[in-house]
Amino acid sequence: MQTGLSIGDFARLTHLSVRTLRRYHEAGLLVPAEVDGSTGYRYYAADQIPTAQVIHRLRDLDVPRATVRRILDTADTTTRSELVAAHLQHLESELDRTRAAVRSLRRLLAPEPAPVHVEVRSVPRVSVAAVEDDVALDDVLSWYAGAMAELDATLTDTGGTPGGVYDNALFEVGRGHVLVHLPSDDPPTRGRVHPVELPAVELAVATHVGDHDDIDVTYGEVGAWVVANALSVAGPVRETYLVGPRDTADVSQWRTEIGWPVFAVAGSART
Missing domain, CATH: 1.10.1660.10 (Multidrug-efflux Transporter Regulator; Chain: A; Domain 2)
Known part of the structure; x- marks a missing residue:
């Protein structure tokens, strides 16, 4: 029975x-x-x-x-807790990505989105301390964090604004040359850090507000403006991190300038 x-x-x-x-x-x-x-x-x-x-x-x-x-x-309670905690952290990351996607969709689907302000700017030749490498698009964020940490450790007295130069191939084929930099009058050579002279360039510049989960939307707006004004030229995109994770954990305060290479034009800012 x-x-x-x-x-x-x-x-x-x-x-x-x-x-x-x-x-x-x-x-x-x-x-x-x-x-x-x-x-x-x-x-x-x-x-x-x-x-x-x-x-x-x-x-x-x-x-x-x-x-x-x-x-x-697993009989060990600590190991069990670690396994559960790891999955919860994964869920939180997925939730953050979902929220970011929702924000982007709302921005894209807004009936009358606010027009992006674009300024055509002449950027002079500049000496910087840089770290550079060929990087896969999916690895850019982690690579950037390591490279910027190395720059900060090497140039302890700099108060300059960091930036990045991103090769077209990074976006076109998913892997390309990436360079991150800090301004320096006398760039050192130490570890991966070395001197670089960034050439003068004309850029169409717009500022992305907030975290980078929807930075592609601002890229699209800048690109559309450049195409509409028939100014685009081949060349790497530049980013300038006016306010970022090095400055504050509040992502709503982050400000990233996106610089799209353009033909030299007369006059000042255009919108």
Whole structure:
């Protein structure tokens, strides 16, 4: 005589459907205490109820089945907590990306978006301390953080504004030359840091406000303005980080100038 809980009873107690319980069994997440050899009926023990509830919560958080299995198989509470914390951090990152996408969509779909202010600016030749390399587009943010940290450590007395130069190939094929820099009258050569002379250039400049999750929208607005004015020329895009993560953790305060290379033109600012 069977003394365990039938799969139907167990489903009602745990609020997990029979179909879900069967799927958990097949995946090895929650194996019944007993399976009748002749009928194939599954029976569960009462002490499996908390395990089922834990699995339910983890799956509600979209924890992958393989990770759920690792959590259940780990007796050490610290390791369990670390596994759960790592997934929660991943969820928070995904939530941030979702919020950023929503902000971008609202900006793009606004019935009358505010026109971007574009200024045509002559930038003179300048001496900088730089770190540069060929970088994949997906790795730019992490590479930039490391390069800027090295520049800050090398030029401890600089109060200049950092900037970046981004090769066209980075956006066109997903990998290209990237250079980040700080101004310096006498740039040192130390580690990856070395002197660079940035050439004079004419740029169509607009300021992106906030974090960089939707900076592509501002890029698009600048590019559209340049095309409309028939000023575009080939050349790397420049960014100037007027206010950024080095200055404040409040992303709403960040200000990034985007400089698009253009033909030399007479006159001052245009909009």
